[in-house]
Amino acid sequence: MSIFRTIQQAVTGGGINKPVYNVKMSDNNTQVEERNYESAMWVSTTVQGMDYEKAVTTGFWRLFKYIGGENDQGCKIEMTAPVATKIIPGAGPNCENTFIVSFYVPPEHQMNPPVPTSPDVNLQRFPEMTVFTKSFGGFAKEATWLAEARNLGEILMGKEKFHQDFYFTAGYDSPFKLFGRRNEVWFVKDP
Numbered sequence: 001m002s003i004f005r006t007i008q009q010a011v012t013g014g015g016i017n018k019p020v021y022n023v024k025m026s027d028n029n030t031q032v033e034e035r036n037y038e039s040a041m042w043v044s045t046t047v048q049g050m051d052y053e054k055a056v057t058t059g060f061w062r063l064f065k066y067i068g069g070e071n072d073q074g075c076k077i078e079m080t081a082p083v084a085t086k087i088i089p090g091a092g093p094n095c096e097n098t099f100i101v102s103f104y105v106p107p108e109h110q111m112n113p114p115v116p117t118s119p120d121v122n123l124q125r126f127p128e129m130t131v132f133t134k135s136f137g138g139f140a141k142e143a144t145w146l147a148e149a150r151n152l153g154e155i156l157m158g159k160e161k162f163h164q165d166f167y168f169t170a171g172y173d174s175p176f177k178l179f180g181r182r183n184e185v186w187f188v189k190d191p
Contacts, residue, residue, distance in 0.1 A: 016079065017080045033133050048097070131189065134151065137181045
């Protein structure tokens, strides 16, 4: 079986695990949801760069090796969704951005996740957090992510307090899924 077919089956599987959250508010006019996510373990890697797609691809493959068995237990771990990327913009127009690409650790490994063997991959506990999110479809490219993040920020500006120094992108689908794709941008509420 090819690696691409494995990715497709893992990402598009019907029973794929996702982080647990409760919807606190949903606005049909703006398509914005306010969600409260439970604290959970994620596996992450940090990539410095200026190109979103290159950075996320690099991060994805590092994490895919971890779930493929590059961990202290040598075990394969199920793919989860979304692939969440925290983006911390650089200080200026020609500065590198920080991309922290993360996979949610499935429930069966939450209490004792396998430790990554790569120095570029680490486990981290995301704290309980409230996010404002907006979903959209299609194949998202860097310009699309930026436009959707800007749109969500404009909707929230003046109404809600949220961290403006970083944001998240969240992709839920295999690159081979053609229709009904789900993408999201997240801003974390400032308590």
